[in-house]
Amino acid sequence: MIAPLFSVCASSPAVRALIGDSPVRLYPFGQQDDNVIYPYVVWQNVSGAPENYLGQRPDVDTWALQVDAWADTPDEVIAVATALRDAIEPHAHITRWGGQERDPETRRYRYSFDVDWIVKR
Template identity: 40%
Template sequence: MPPLFTVCAANAGVTALLGVGTTRLYPSGDAPEDVAKPYATYQVLNGVPENYLGEPPDTDEWNIQIDIYATSVNSANDVQNALRRALENVCHVTRLGRTGTEPSTKLRTTSLDISWYHPT
């Protein structure tokens, strides 16, 4: 797995919005209940080894979805932009999600997908 959290937690633009020390970026959709807003979660959509003839893979391609939750559309978009700026130096952003409202919490949401080639 690529160092998604490490890269994001080291970026001043991300930590300005998601917090320093305890950066509110959680794996597998596991954000704590009553967490401060905004926050983001990420999940692996799939991983694919770079297969070669005659030797084992030395790189995997990871496709990861990041979901953002905020109290306003502007806040959700600000987090999306900060994450994008932090990650575009190390991977490819492959999808920018639409803004919506999460039905049960009424939080504003958006998302992005990334494709990250990472050595095994």
Template identity: 45%
Template sequence: MNAPPLYRLAKLSPSVLAVLGSPEPRIYPWGENTDKTVAYPYATWIEVSGAPYNHLAGRPSVDRTTTQIDVWAKAADPAQAQRMVEEAATALRDAIELDCYITAWRRHPRDPDTKVYRISFDAEWQLNR
């Protein structure tokens, strides 16, 4: 199965590079942000579901997959952290939404222990085999 082109599309976006770092944006598969010093904002992604696009006759030519994208931000000023997470989530959305369907948005409260803000959204991709 093909992986969604999230990272490739994000790297092409000047807006994403401006908020998530350049030349390599801070976008990691879930659980793989191993930076010794975490730089905010950053994004993580994980494929949460997938299925072939079946037909009555013949083999499917497309696989559908849903990717959950989480954007994280933290700053000394809570208002600044909230702006950072919103700006990064918007930049990612704008970078990918012409190649997928955004199917869900989730705004999470600030984590009381870590003080990290998070916005999640789901992207459904139809990937040619």
């Protein structure tokens, strides 16, 4: 009952080349390890709903996700976001390119974007 963000991105050689493959550093929000290795990506469900009909049960669920890439340099975080974009777009719609910022505490760079995903049941 979640969007297949992990499986889609983890199957991309370009994504794995940047965020690793043992493990793939793509975590549901709040579940990344305390021993952080950069770059990495976190994601979370922002909202979701079944596609309701009057005469039948829903056949799809829609999900809105927020994806945040983190890296040591601006170029690295843009490369990760680009690889994620290329992996996701054949399966879902990117609906917002969000903020790019440097965290004042960690001094690492973040690139944020939103994805709308329709998942067949």
